[in-house]
Amino acid sequence: MRQNKAKTVHRPVVSAAELLTQMDTDFLFFDFICENLCPSVDYKPSSFVRGTGALEVEGDSLRFVTTDARATQYSDAQLDDYQPLSRRNFLWRPPLRMSARARFSHPSGALRGTAGFGFWNDPFMMTGPRKPALPRALWFFYASPPSNMALALDAPGFGWKAATIDALNWPFLALLPLSPVAAPLMNFRRLYRAVWPIAQRAIKVSEAIVPAEMTDWRTYVIEWEARRVRFFVDGQLTLNCSTSPRGPLGFVMWLDNQFMIVTPWGRLKRGLLNAPGRQWMALEQLQIQAIAPESSLS
Numbered sequence: 001m002r003q004n005k006a007k008t009v010h011r012p013v014v015s016a017a018e019l020l021t022q023m024d025t026d027f028l029f030f031d032f033i034c035e036n037l038c039p040s041v042d043y044k045p046s047s048f049v050r051g052t053g054a055l056e057v058e059g060d061s062l063r064f065v066t067t068d069a070r071a072t073q074y075s076d077a078q079l080d081d082y083q084p085l086s087r088r089n090f091l092w093r094p095p096l097r098m099s100a101r102a103r104f105s106h107p108s109g110a111l112r113g114t115a116g117f118g119f120w121n122d123p124f125m126m127t128g129p130r131k132p133a134l135p136r137a138l139w140f141f142y143a144s145p146p147s148n149m150a151l152a153l154d155a156p157g158f159g160w161k162a163a164t165i166d167a168l169n170w171p172f173l174a175l176l177p178l179s180p181v182a183a184p185l186m187n188f189r190r191l192y193r194a195v196w197p198i199a200q201r202a203i204k205v206s207e208a209i210v211p212a213e214m215t216d217w218r219t220y221v222i223e224w225e226a227r228r229v230r231f232f233v234d235g236q237l238t239l240n241c242s243t244s245p246r247g248p249l250g251f252v253m254w255l256d257n258q259f260m261i262v263t264p265w266g267r268l269k270r271g272l273l274n275a276p277g278r279q280w281m282a283l284e285q286l287q288i289q290a291i292a293p294e295s296s297l298s
Helices: 016-022 170-185 189-202
Strands: 046-050 054-058 061-069 076-080 096-104 114-120 136-143 159-166 206-209 218-224 229-233 236-241 250-256 258-262 268-272 275-290
Touching (some): 054 076, 061 076, 096 114, 159 229, 170 189, 250 275
Antiparallel strands (some): 054 061, 061 275, 076 250, 096 218, 114 136, 159 206, 229 236, 258 268
8 A cells, every 4th residue: 555755734633524525635645445344435525623623634643632622612623434324324334343543632640521533423423314213333543521421340530442232132132121120220339240231241341441541642443343452552462352343333422521321210401511731642653444354462
């Protein structure tokens, strides 16, 4: 694949498609094997920028930035590849490997809001007039307090994680009518530890805290296979799980100022946070490519 010297651009990037067409980059590129992944698709990721969010080029990296974000306004800096598509036409299915070299301006806990990269089904109508849906995702995902998405037994509900979820499957849908009765019972620790693993398996949740400093350059890899997902950080296996979501899903990379609370005991809340100063996620390299089934870096 051809890789050329990046040109430095000292201005915000409004359109991701414009970024790709104006720059011969060696920091933002996609390696497709189209006959396996996205036949007959002219791939052009789109920007989604709200509030104080911006996409900026800094040297050889693309930065997803928010500046003095306020809890009164949603701020987001995002690239994705699904805005004009219906969910059934999202581009990505296993087996594939995504690799991203990235770092953040703040460590875990100090970065405010959510951020990350990977694949999901955009269930909350954030970028288009789709119907609401239950979530499907596999990604590196960050959330700061007061976020509390405690969906994995004994795992914290916030932090920098490798994670999967697939609530659009029949085991979870079969359990869903029981949730009004089951949720209050999850406040009792012994019942929670006995019953919640059943629900966790039903929604295909697997999580692991990323054991690496977010502010350093890291190479993050997701290997998505039909029956298994592996997450690597700098070549080290972080999570190896059998909770592989079904496709098709869309690629997303973002940084915003929202929080979300979703707990087994029925607490649900969503809102916005103040994020003073400049916060950013920098991307130096990105690849998505097909792999052979049961391929592994290990």
